[in-house]
Amino acid sequence: MKNKVINITEAVDRIPDGASIMIAGFLGNGTPHNIIDAILAKGIKNLTIIANDTGITGIGISKLIAAKVVKKVMTSHIGTNPETGKQMMAGTLEVELVPQGTLAERIRSAGAGLGGVLTPTGVGTDVAHGKQTLVLNGKEYLLELPIKADFAILGATIADTFGNSFFNGTTKNFNPVMSTAADTVIVETAKIVEPGELDPNIVMVHGIFVDYIVRSNSNG
């Protein structure tokens, strides 16, 4: 069984300028804070970020926005990091707002080999612009298409060296779906264990999805 643990510098060395990156977490909870810092330290730029939110000022994804290394974000909420709105209105950052549940389903679709899903969310709103609609049993739905990325970076509570990962409490959020929908998946965790130490019943991200594991040295 492959041991996928590498150091954090090796991990971010794999991420080129212009990459699309899914970043798990919800307002910094379940977010891979150390990988974000390492991306900043290396100066990787022109990124497309797919994430629930753009962090809280000074925390998590907001650091990437503040450093102006992001050209586009697909996200459900930017209210807790006003800098995102500022760059958007200044025309220097492209922001695609996606309803939170739709974002999860679109990522899940990519990971699960579905061509898309029909959701009632967003019908009659700006979210529907340019999207195909279907009426089934008298109810209107939007056809929402899969979202993939080059990389997904995850923040786990515990991971084994094969990549099986557990997420405590509310840190699960986007971690499981994002693990399935990116070409390269990197898990950050403070606790690395041997295969067999994690109860197979509580594995929330399966090792087969994970390419690299890095050890975090702080809570970000």
Add this chain to the structure above:
Amino acid sequence: MKNKVINITEAVDRIPDGASIMIAGFLGNGTPHNIIDAILAKGIKNLTIIANDTGITGIGISKLIAAKVVKKVMTSHIGTNPETGKQMMAGTLEVELVPQGTLAERIRSAGAGLGGVLTPTGVGTDVAHGKQTLVLNGKEYLLELPIKADFAILGATIADTFGNSFFNGTTKNFNPVMSTAADTVIVETAKIVEPGELDPNIVMVHGIFVDYIVRSNSNG
């Protein structure tokens, strides 16, 4: 917090003739064997069953088939219970074969408020008959619609009195999706605990989905 534990006779008293019932389990693993026996004992008939398979001869769902109380099954596999195929060919039992992954997604769609999903599975086969197809990025998909039921009966390893349930090993299978897609959900388990005794991280069926809990007295 409501205590939803009732006895098994009270539980099946709620199921009328002609009901549609999702039965969780995979070849009897994770299947609510005692509820099946109670349905038989009460003589409920004209049932529509939605399940992965129709059991193994003498075990699980096969007992309902053998008793001829089923008028229709939606299932992925009937090979382990030849009686299903016999009744189907005799014209006394309607069998709709659904690919296993599609069955899971159709049930999940109903539970998750989706209008349906697009899957590549079944394109060009009998499964596609009468179904809308969409071509996206040059690839053809079937539009698969939600499946709901009047009842879902589940087989849990442990449940608390509110209905939060844990499923050990491979007994998870259809239990989580089915819990979301039926009007009335009944959980059978050999082990009932108080709310708070189950780690919230390992709850696989959430108490809010569950209407009744019954204690099993055997492994079926």
Add this chain to the structure above:
Amino acid sequence: MDDAKNIIARRIAQELHDGDVVNLGIGLPTLVANYLPQGVDITIQSENGVLGVNGSPEKGKEDPDLINAGGKHITVRKGSSYFDTATSFGIIRGGHVDATVLGALEVDEKGNLASHMVPGKMVSGMGGAMDLATGAKKIIIGTLHTNSGKPKILKNLTLPITAVGVVKLIVTEMAVIEVSPLGLVLKEVAEGTTVEQVKAATEAELLMSPDLGTFSVQ
């Protein structure tokens, strides 16, 4: 201001029923949990992935792995459960949430809701609001009646729509208004507030409920 919010929260709490699964939006809606009537036990969902939210932790006892959708540390009660975002919005979109209490920038006569952006000015994004407004069984709006003196309850939305025709009840510090197929129906006014004051602060047409009542502001 805080008084007004608590008045609204207390009134909304009376709309919830024993056993309900409820999602409370960020801000004012969160206060609703403080005013549940005796004997009403609800399960609070937070869309970031938890059922059974149970208020704030004592200072210094925060669990870093446990927050609500507003990013605040929470505690959970016995019988709670955690899940990922796909599951969470399956619960929401699938109609498994009995009621959601949401804030609003504007609501109109048809029950249309605007809550996620003021173009060129305030763009927060819809977060989970579009899914909640589309999927929950009952959508209750808890909001101040006006914004800097300007009505928020309008004939037609002026801001981008968040969900079409979903609002069932609007509770403000001045009034309780039901959205009916005929239009907005004034059901209750706050103690000490007159119908005329409500009408003056509301752009939309208000129909009078035949059994118009009052609600407490204590």
Add this chain to the structure above:
Amino acid sequence: MDDAKNIIARRIAQELHDGDVVNLGIGLPTLVANYLPQGVDITIQSENGVLGVNGSPEKGKEDPDLINAGGKHITVRKGSSYFDTATSFGIIRGGHVDATVLGALEVDEKGNLASHMVPGKMVSGMGGAMDLATGAKKIIIGTLHTNSGKPKILKNLTLPITAVGVVKLIVTEMAVIEVSPLGLVLKEVAEGTTVEQVKAATEAELLMSPDLGTFSVQ
């Protein structure tokens, strides 16, 4: 018969690579795990909800909560994980399974597969086979070359199709046949079997590989 199956399983095992995620169908395909080459470590998925299948338990040591898709009790190795059906078929349909080994009733020149029913006679249902045949990265068919002397490798399927044009490799006790855009290519014959014997037992046209080889039947 069992010998033939083991010959097939041993040859198929050589198609798997270190680190592969593999789903082995019920019956013959399950035997493949017994013949993995030295240094090839694979993760076996079973679609009922497990990654890391590790063979049969000792008699009397069966875990009642642990079976494979064939209903047989299994053990798991260290680093395994369990999941529900929706997740399992997300793994399969999403292209996260590197190879699947499936049985067949018929295969044809275009790589079409029939495996789930003989109308009016044998109806087993597709189970997970349609999803596996559609979603796995490489579909390997492991089957006896003929059925009671009748060819199973045909110009065109006669039975209901399970998946369109998905088969990449067919391994029988007589031959290894690759499905190419030009048609079926005979890559290897079993030791002691002649090309003529293979052709006689095959209805479909067989192109000859320029580097036609043999495989062991020991």
